[in-house]
Every structure is written in structure tokens, then in C-alpha cells.
Amino acid sequence: MTDSVLLVTGGGSGIGRAVALLAAKSGFRVAVLARSADSVRGVADEASRLGAPKAVGIACDVTSEEAVVAAFDVAEERLGPLSALFANAGIEQPRLAHELSLEMWNAVIATNLTGTFLTCRQALRCMLKSGRRGSLVLCSSPASFAAFSGGGASSYSASKGGISSLMRTLAVDYAKYGIRVNAVVPGATDTPLTWAGLSRDQKDALRRTLSEEIPLGRLADPEEPAEAVLWLLSEQARYVTGSHLVCDGGILAKASISA
Numbered sequence: 001m002t003d004s005v006l007l008v009t010g011g012g013s014g015i016g017r018a019v020a021l022l023a024a025k026s027g028f029r030v031a032v033l034a035r036s037a038d039s040v041r042g043v044a045d046e047a048s049r050l051g052a053p054k055a056v057g058i059a060c061d062v063t064s065e066e067a068v069v070a071a072f073d074v075a076e077e078r079l080g081p082l083s084a085l086f087a088n089a090g091i092e093q094p095r096l097a098h099e100l101s102l103e104m105w106n107a108v109i110a111t112n113l114t115g116t117f118l119t120c121r122q123a124l125r126c127m128l129k130s131g132r133r134g135s136l137v138l139c140s141s142p143a144s145f146a147a148f149s150g151g152g153a154s155s156y157s158a159s160k161g162g163i164s165s166l167m168r169t170l171a172v173d174y175a176k177y178g179i180r181v182n183a184v185v186p187g188a189t190d191t192p193l194t195w196a197g198l199s200r201d202q203k204d205a206l207r208r209t210l211s212e213e214i215p216l217g218r219l220a221d222p223e224e225p226a227e228a229v230l231w232l233l234s235e236q237a238r239y240v241t242g243s244h245l246v247c248d249g250g251i252l253a254k255a256s257i258s259a
């Protein structure tokens, strides 16, 4: 994998960080992107300690077209031609639709959906320019397929549904160039996004509720969806494109009726 260059957006924490570190251990050269310069520098340092041939942290807001183009330029200059992308940066603004401001809606769509488009577009441009085969993994969610019974996920669900549709279209459009495009579907995962804005008591209560509801009886560790991402990026998945790899502890397999 030492000639494989992976760029991870939202790599400063959670699932993105886990993917960057697992990829580093597997020999990828890794570019880690997020808005916080400190967090991406920290993860790039960890990746280097784990043996990444080269790792770089780049502060980048994926909602900015200019910032995304500039970040890919820096990544390729430092690491070589890109061969893999994990388009993962995401936020959530839980609020019932009638209480959701246009500003909040726009923030979620801009980060999750437009940010994914901008990073995929730049990755495709890089791969077409270098003539390399490549692999893109997008980050979807069970919210792309079913409503959360907790409620209030309208902007998040719309953004993730868009990501799933974008993934299928890109997979078909770029198959002829040898570029594969898939999506991972992490279930409830133990990351800062899951616990954002909750007090300790609320967090404990949510962990209990989720553990009762999830068929496998617990949240995922970030390394678990990360392993699914690494598989999608690998040669073992060479005939897989346009697919969702669900890593959700059984959430989507279960109807939430108590009858």
C-alpha cells in the first residue's frame, strides 16, 4: 500500500480519525482534513507514529470550493497522486422540521452533501489527471434508509439520502475509468457527534436506550466502521462499486414495532 495515497475528510476525530490511523497501519500515505488545525496535526502525528510512510494534516472546511481545491493540491504535492478518498466530514443539527431554521438546514446540507460533492469532484479530477485507478468511499447513515425514532433528523436524513444517491451515480459514471465508488453505513457509533450537546446524565440515558434498541446490544467503536471502509478501499473489493456496506449492529434489519 506504500504507493497508495488516501485523503480523509473529517479526519480530526471519530470515524475519520479511526480510518486515518487504520490506513496508516496498513501502509497508506494519509492526508487528514478537518477545520481544526490542531486536531488534524494531532491525527497526522499519530498516523506517523503508527508507521504511515508519510502523513499530513491539512486544515480545510469542506463547504469551501477554494479550500477543498487547495487542500488536495497540498496533499498531492506532499504525498503523491491520490488513489483513495474517504468523504466523511459531517455534522448534525437535530431539530423537528417546524423548528428548524433555514440557516441550520443549509449548514447541514452544505457540510454533509455539498462538502461530499466538492471532495468527490476534486478526487475524481485528480484521478482522471494522473490516470490512476482509484476508490472513493462516502459516509452515509441508516438515516438514508429509515427515519430515526428519536426524531428531528430531517436535514441530516436529507443530506445522507443525497449522499447515497450521489454515490450510485458516481459509481456508474466513473466505472469506465476504473474508479470505484461506495458508501459505508455506520450505525450509532461512539464519537463526539453522537454525544454533542448532551449532559453526562443524558449521555448515559442515550447509551442505555441505544444499547437496548441495537440488536448487537451496544454502539460501535469507531474502529468498526473504519474496518469496513478499509475493506471497501482494498483490492479485495475490486469488483464492488455502487454499494452500501452496512455496519450498524443490525439497526436497519429491525422494524421498530413492538408487536
Ligand SMILES: NC(=O)c1ccc[n+]([C@@H]2O[C@H](COP(=O)([O-])OP(=O)(O)OC[C@H]3O[C@@H](n4cnc5c(N)ncnc54)[C@H](OP(=O)(O)O)[C@@H]3O)[C@@H](O)[C@H]2O)c1
Pocket: 009, 010, 011, 012, 013, 014, 015, 016, 033, 034, 035, 036, 039, 060, 061, 062, 063, 088, 089, 090, 091, 111, 115, 139, 140, 141, 142, 185, 186, 187, 188, 189, 190, 191, 192, 193, 194
Ligand atoms: N457517530 C455516528 O453514530 C454516525 C452514524 C452514521 C454516520 N455517521 C457519519 O460519520 C461521519 C463522521 O462522524 P463522526 O461520528 O465520526 O463524528 P465526529 O467525531 O464529530 O467527526 C466529524 C468530523 O468532521 C469534521 N467536520 C465537521 N464539519 C466540517 C467541515 N465543514 N469541513 C471539514 N471538516 C468538518 C470535524 O472536525 P472539525 O469540527 O474540526 O471540522 C470532525 O473531524 C459523519 O458524516 C456522520 O454523519 C456517524
